[in-house]
Amino acid sequence: MAVLFCGLFSVILKMSILLTASHLETKHVEAVQAGDVVVMLGSSAILPCHISTNDRLSQITWQKTIKGKAPNDVFLIIQPKNGLKYSNEKDLRFEFIGNVDDKNGTLKFSNVTLEDEGSYTCIFSLFPGGTPSRNSQLVILVPPITNLMDYTPLEGNEEVPLATCTAAASKPKAEVRWIKGSLEGKVREELNETRHANGTTTTWSTLLGKPGREMNGQLVKCVISSEATKEEILETNIQVHYPPGNVNIVERSKVSYECETNANPKATVTWTRSGQPLPQSVKVVGATLQFSSQSNDLSGLYKCETTNPYGSKQAYLFVHFSSGEFCCENKTNKQMFT
Incomplete structure (x- = not known):
């Protein structure tokens, strides 16, 4: 009877060891x-x-x-x-x-x-x-498809879009912000986004402001940040269209005068002589009027007209040749040359 008990105890002990080992191994498996x-x-x-x-x-x-x-x-x-x-x-x-x-x-x-x-x-x-x-x-x-679009508004007092920066079809959505430089405080940004059915998002930010000629050419930067790609910076110069401003006639030499103005797009310059065509000995090179001689028959009133699609402005130059003297006069300067 004692032998039978010892044998039964031995079997139970072995089963316990096996079950314990199996349990430990199963717990290790579940730790995935x-x-x-x-x-x-x-x-x-x-x-x-x-x-x-x-x-x-x-x-x-x-x-x-x-x-x-x-x-x-x-x-x-x-x-x-x-x-x-x-x-x-x-x-x-x-x-x-x-x-x-x-x-x-x-x-x-x-x-x-x-x-x-x-x-x-x-x-x-x-x-x-x-x-x-x-x-x-x-x-x-999904990295964004990036784009920076600028506008060319006409100078005015109403707020209009100046530039739009887009980060299209990204996942997760991208962040879009502006570095405004000298335009800080003069323009504002407006952020929008659209979520697409495939889980991507298009984000775009527009710079808005009242377009003035002092804004023209100012650099702004769009910064696009996304988990899917490194930070990207897009740059543009703000474009504002405006008609010619004040016209100045500037002496370049004793026999040449240049017509200057500020306009966007750049103004074309036309020189004419009041009441008659330009003499053959008077040349126009770009915006500069050049006298090849000081003959008395070149005396007279000359007009400089600056024009672009948004307007025009003029200035006048009076030239008089007499006894070796060259006299010219415009509405802002009076000079005598001998």
Whole structure:
């Protein structure tokens, strides 16, 4: 009877040891961690699937839950003897890069699209460990398509758009801000965004202000920040159209005078002689009137007219040649040359 009891105790002790070992090993199997896999649109993703255990592996099952598909959709089964088996239509973008003998079912997923974003789970069928799993959340990043558009408003007192900076179709959405330079406090920015059905977002910011000629040519910078790409800076010079301003006739030499004004677009300059055509000995080079001689018949009133699509302004120059003296007069300057 004592022998029987000792034998029974020995069997119970062995079973207890085996169960304890199996329990410990099962707890180790269940310690598989989840994680995010973040990749750029069109690139390749590594979907990790590995476990450390002495349990016997019968198969590794891959399933996914993505938008527009049934949840926990089984798409691939890996078996030690039979290899890979696709549950539905074969997707050649999935490449098995693991090793069944090492209980590694890792996949390489190439040319990922936005439609592929979602949850990917590999499930190990183990004995006696059960079915531990590893989940990876596939996150797709999309860099923005950037653009900076400037406008050419006419000088005025009403607030109008001066420039628009756009970061289109990005995921996650991009941030858009301005460095205004000398225009700080004179213009304001207005931010808008549109979310698209595919999960991307277009963000754009417009600079608004009252267009004055002092703004023309001022540098502004648009700064675009996104998780999907490094910071990008786009630059432009503000453009404002305005008619010619005050016209000045500037002496370049004793026999040449240049007509100057400020206009955008640049004004064309036309020299004429009051009451008659320009003499052949008087030349116009660009905006400059040139006298090739000091003959008395060149005396007279000359007009400089500056014109662009938004207006025109004039100035007059009176020239008089007599006894070796050259006299000229305009509405802002009176000079005598001998």
